[in-house]
Amino acid sequence: MFKLRSIVAFSLLITIIFITPACSNNEPTSRFDKAQQESTQPDAVAVAEDAVKGGELNRYFPKNEGNYQVIYTQEKRGFAQAKLKQDGQELALMSISDVANNPTAAKKFKDSKETIKTYPVVNQGSKATAVLLRDRYQVKIVSRDDSFDESLRKQWLEKFDLDTLSQL
Template sequence: MLPTRWLRRLAPMLVGLIFLVTACSSAPNKYDQVQKDTTGFGKPAAVSKEAQKGGTFNQFFPKSEGDFDVVPSQEKKGFAAYKLNKDGATLATLSINDTISLPAAVTKYSTATENIAGYPSVNQGTTATGLLVNGRYQVKVLSKSTSFSQTDRVDWLQKFDLKGLAELEVADNKSSDAKQSPNAPPALNPVLQPAA
């Protein structure tokens, strides 16, 4: 009789303990696996170590003129962007991107049939026009207003110091004996130079 009483008292305590332990443990979060996948060690960096500093590109952007204000917007390694404002409204975003970190960005220029200032040019959708300088630097104008047309984008692309940007690439290649990064975009042959 004694063992039965003991089991009757112990069984509810064990069941309660089981409920307590399972209730206190947290269910797996649906984002846990995504977090684990995206922060994996040993994966290549999002931005190549060989990418230019964003501040390097500032000197190549167009200057404010007339009613248009060219205002710095974002700068990080391999990228710089400015806003093109008129009367307080943003008409477009102007950007320079070092494609050494994103070789796929270069491939769209390999079949370019148009050029701007001697550089291969493509329209990206209906709101963006870009060109590629020396197979590495993507210069792009993205319309933020419906009144800012493709013609306007081409005009502003021509206001960048494209020759200076092209010399930046040449100067870096001459001063560096380092091997090309495995993440580097393939060179486009021939490298187009601006018409004199």
Template sequence: MILHCGRKAVAALLLSVLLLTTACNAKAPGRFDQTQKESTQQRKGQAVTKTATQGGEFNKLFPNAGDGYQRVYTQEKKGFAEAKLKKGGKEVALLSISDTTSTPSTVAKFSKSTKKIGGYPAVEVGKTQTAILVGKYQVKALSRDSSFTASDRADWLEKFNLSRLASLK
């Protein structure tokens, strides 16, 4: 009987030690922990300024659909609006307008631009993006399909109501 009580005491002691040591160990990082940390850090300093234009104001300035193209608005928030451009049910491009007052570094890339689209400074970003700067607004066309070329992007950027965009405050 004493032997049985001794075994119970040793088992309880070992169980207590095991629980204590495992509870105090640092948790191994999960597979999404690093991504969560990076995305949280990226948001710092990215708040939209109070003076940024409401995204709904931009929707009126997007090009009309036609010639087999369909325009589908996908995002609208303060300082930004975006629409997909589809042809034959397939997404071929992404069009957007953003207010750069929240991201002044965006404007810097246009300072050395020698190219103009619709009379405004233009830049090519990689092989799939074309952007113009209209006052404090960046208007961008992003190819989502290889059939939508740099020439197509330039044509669609000119279809935006750029004069009305330039007059927004």
């Protein structure tokens, strides 16, 4: 009897080991799995070769103004980011992205009916507003404080040196 149980258990174990992988779908189960899968494809490009150095993008950000401070927090090829603070409180996160790294990012601007200095503008949810320059540079502000609303985001987008940035 013991021998029969061992054989059945062993057979069941072997069946599970060989059938389970065959039944699994290789679809990513989380956004992290999806990102891993996409970034390991042979044609995946992490950063476009002609993307601007992040440090070069800093000069297009607004300057400190009154009790507002622009604090640069991240620079990498094709991207720069800064926090906007007022009296030490973080109001917004501002960024410039070279969409050569992500050409599909420009698609969301195609149906835009609003502009800032002739450049198309879109709201991304209730906390973010972005402008696209020459189908190449996305300038974006994300509110970190509820008082920093869409109207203020647009005012601060106008403070970027958009025209010079668009000429890069």
